[in-house]
Amino acid sequence: MSITLNSLHWIYLIFIFLIIGIMVRKRDTTLVCIIGIFILGIVATKSLPLAISGVFNSLIYAITELLGTILIISIIYGMSKVLEATGINEVMVSPFTKFIKTPTLAYWIIGILMMIISWFFWPSPAVALMGAVLLPVAVKVGLPAIGVAVAMNLFGHGIALSSDFIIQGAPKLTSEAAGLPVGDVINASIPLVITMGLVTTIVAFIILKRDMKSNKIRVEENNINISLYSNEKGTEGDIVKTMLSSRSKKIFSIIIPILFALDVFIMIKANLQGGDATALVGGTAIFILTLISMCTYKNKGLEEITQFLIKGFQFGFKIFGPVIPIAAFFYMGDMGFVTVFGEVLPKMSQGIVNDLGVALAHAVPLNDMVGAITLTGVGSITGLDGSGFSGISLVGPIARLFSTAIGSGAATLTALGQVAAIWVGGGTIVPWAVIPAAAICGVNPFELARRNLIPVIIGLVATTIVAMFII
Template sequence: MSVTLSSLHWIYLIFILLIVGVMVRKRDTTLVCILGIFILGLLATSSISQAVSGVFNSMIYAISELLGTILIISIIYGMSKVLEATGINEVMVSPFSKFIKTPTLAYWIIGLLMMVISWFFWPSPAVALMGAVLLPVALKVGLPAIGVAMAMNLFGHGIALSSDFVIQGAPKLTADAAGLPVGEVISASIPLVATMGIVTTIAAFIFLKRDMNSGKIKVDKKDVDITLYSNEDGTEGQVVKQILSKKTKRVFAILIPMLFMLDVIIMITANLQGGDATALVGGTAVFILTLISMCTYKSKGMEQITEFLIRGFQFGFKIFGPVIPIAAFFYMGDMGFVSVFGEVLPNGSTGLVNDLGVALAQTVPLNAGIGSVTLTAVGTITGLDGSGFSGISLAGSVAKLFATAIGRGAATLTALGQIAAIWVGGGTLVPWALIPAAAICGVNPFELARRNLVPVIIGLTVTTIVAMFLI
């Protein structure tokens, strides 16, 4: 298959490189993406008005593609805030405190519990749901606050967020950019997520135990302020923990996990993936939020349902605000260009990224090793903005380009880029992405990032090598 590159292809490639350069300099990419869409539209249509309209329509296209993901995260967050306000979260996680007897058990139990809860609630709400309850227990058995922060961060913002098996926000973004089904990317990510998670958390634990045994770090209860993380989104919410009886809280604490586990069973038996799976989880969360609000606030319950949903939507659009412009640009690399500007691509084109991939294969000898290292590097660079999500569309787009050139491995490369981007920026290394876990544990986010650095680098190196054999 041969392909002739037009000026549209070269402009698109130039803007990809510009976006990477801006990310390396730790600046926002919104302006570059808007200019890229405008210039591509101007070149394709020779009309300033159509190019200007195309910028807006490309964002509509991106929002329409991402709306399910934005909604699910918003609703989950709103539900988590009602659980936090009523104290049901404390009842949900308190039974696990009985098993925390040693620093080692504290690290692994808190970490694994954080991972599971984060799959269903997302990591930031999960920190609030369980952190304040289990932190004092961990301190009591001798695990320092920095160890608790590492466990919650690596398992939640690392393993759970980079895999995102239940809510499927991350794989939705990368799969769309790579032109793949969400289920295919999720399946390809399983061995990579497992490798990254196991290697990184074990390495982090070994370094933590070494410093604990040497006395370099130790428990200092006086320095821990577990109230720091009362409302990390900056909104105010009435805490009504005393309204529900202990029995009612216990019923909800049992019912909520059962409902989500039922969702998982339905997903497996009915083979629900992507938007269908997201809709099932989202609908369940809406009913949980509604039920708890009505039981707690009685006559004011209807207004409180709206209040918690508003807080959820504020959080959702705050997270995805930077994502929409860059996603809009990278959707232009596929057939989204046709949806926005019409049939203006050169004859025989199957999308700008596909064409560039074919051309790359014809000029540069690529292999699985080069492709894997490149995607890890691209993912790491896109994570430098501290979002983790704003650049994974780029990772998916580059994965598609390289997979086309290599002739295989699109899903594996896409998953690898996704994992690298979110582990770095979503995040475990960029200090401002670590604030939730650091705040609730009363530790310095820069110190947490420093302690995560070597384990995460080791994990990314091993995961990249594994990916080479899977392509």
């Protein structure tokens, strides 16, 4: 089928390159996205009022599409703050400390535990949940604080966040942008996540052991600067940790993993994916937050539930604030354009991105290698803003564009772009994205980013090669 490109297609393509260029320069893309939507509206409708209102409506459309993802992350974060404030998090991870006997065990146990907890709580809350407890133990057995930070960062903000199998915020975002079922993207990401995770963590461990042996990095047990959260109106801090008895903390530390394990069992048994799986996890988190708040704060529990939810929503919209405008622009590449501006595309059009993909297939001989390298490059570039999530709104449409041209591999290319964007920006090698892990371990975020750089680059190369054979 031959598609005739018009001015809308070229404007959209120009703004894609502008957005990528601005991300490379580490600047915010919000203004460019808004201008892009406005110009598309002017050209499509020939009406200034419709174009102006279209900018607002596009943001509403994006928020509507992203609302489930924003909500689940907000609720999970709010629940994690309850666990942190009451000290239940310390009880949950303390059984694992007896297995940490050597630096090698410390690296892998902390990393794997961080990955598992991050799948359920997301990495930033998971750092706070376990970092303060496991860091002193690791340092005591000979693993430097920078080694703990590397393990927590690569396994949490790398493997767990780029896969996001349980909460499914990342794959839901990329799958919607690419117009694919979320299950397809998750399944396609499994071999890529495994490759990236194994290569990166093993290379990082080898470099870490080499530098420990040569005394480039040393253990300084008395120089641990753990970043603790301040006491805010009684919702956090050491005072709150004494409000629950040790027995109650132990009971909750057992019940919480069981509840989430049941969620996973139900997901598998009932074949729940996407929004249904997210709703199950989110509902469980709300009940956990509510139960712990009421048991801890008693008469003030009603107000504290609201406070923890507010903290969660503040975190959620802070994370997704930069994402909404860029998502709004890239939703315009699909049939979201029709929702916002009406039936203004050519009759044969399948959406701006699909049209560009078909045109590209007729004009340029593309192959699996070019597609895989391009998606890794685009994902990495868009991750340079330090968010990761703003970038995966872009890789979806580009993956669909290239898969249309190649004739296959839409899910794999989408998953590859997601992995690259989040590993870079979500993040492991952008200094301002590694601050949570660096702060809790008391290390320089720039030093942590430098130490992650070589392993992540090697991992991206290996993952891209694997993707070439899968597409």
